[in-house]
Amino acid sequence: MKWTEQAWKKIESNYSAILDMPFVQELANGTLPKNKFQFYMAQDSIYLEHFGRALALIGAKSHDIGDALAYLRFAEGAIVVENALHESYFQDFGVTDKGKIQPACHHYTHFLKSTAAMEPVEVAMAATLPCFWIYKKVGDHIYKGQQTFNNPYQRWIDTYGGEEFSDSVQRAIMICDLAAERATPVTRARMTEAFIHASHLEYHFWDAAYTGRTWS
Numbered sequence: 001m002k003w004t005e006q007a008w009k010k011i012e013s014n015y016s017a018i019l020d021m022p023f024v025q026e027l028a029n030g031t032l033p034k035n036k037f038q039f040y041m042a043q044d045s046i047y048l049e050h051f052g053r054a055l056a057l058i059g060a061k062s063h064d065i066g067d068a069l070a071y072l073r074f075a076e077g078a079i080v081v082e083n084a085l086h087e088s089y090f091q092d093f094g095v096t097d098k099g100k101i102q103p104a105c106h107h108y109t110h111f112l113k114s115t116a117a118m119e120p121v122e123v124a125m126a127a128t129l130p131c132f133w134i135y136k137k138v139g140d141h142i143y144k145g146q147q148t149f150n151n152p153y154q155r156w157i158d159t160y161g162g163e164e165f166s167d168s169v170q171r172a173i174m175i176c177d178l179a180a181e182r183a184t185p186v187t188r189a190r191m192t193e194a195f196i197h198a199s200h201l202e203y204h205f206w207d208a209a210y211t212g213r214t215w216s
């Protein structure tokens with residue numbers, strides 16, 4: 001069995017919990033209160049910048065030049081393409097200030113950046129995989145089950161349920177599988193640990209947006 005298949009099995013229950021979250025359910029049916037989405041978008045915009053930097057660092061540390069290019073392109077995708085979605089929502093909602101980084105975003109971005117800086121590149125690749133894969137699965141899940149017309153969050157759903165994002169996700173999965181095949185058992189185990197850890201941080205990111213968790 002491929003490493004990604006084994007790793008996904010380990011986060012299956014966390015993924016189900018994510019699908020059951022009020023944030024995700026209300027995003028899907030369009031009833032998510034605007035202030036919760038605004039909090040999420042502002043924090044996510046900050047997240048994407050740090051995520052992009054972590055991806056660029058992984059690109060720089062990649063052994064294979066093809067992987068390096070892929071991660072540099074992922075970085076560009078996060079900073080330019082995904083962030084354009086956020087900018088469009090900021091305009092719609094009249095948001096001019098993203099505010100400060102809050103605890104869930106701080107924890108997640110620092111986990112990604114320290115893993116990218118301090119761990120073997122394979123572990124860092126695994127740490128960033130849930131950011132691709134969980135969003136793809138959630139986007140697809142919402143897209144397929146959609147019954148709401150004029151959902152104010154349609155652009156979000158279309159971005160993560162769309163083909164462009166899907167291509168990046170498939171590529172990231174392939175690269176991680178190849179890296180895991182070539183890695184030692186110890187590194188592979190650390191890859192799995194980082195993957196699980198990041199999947200929990202995905203849950204907490206949405207939870208913090210729903211509950212409005214801040215430093216004070």
Ligand SMILES: Cc1ncc(CN)c(N)n1
Pocket residue numbers: 044047048078082130131132135202205
């Ligand atoms: C927190 C988070 N995780 C993942 C993604 C999708 N790149 C995102 N936009 N935000």
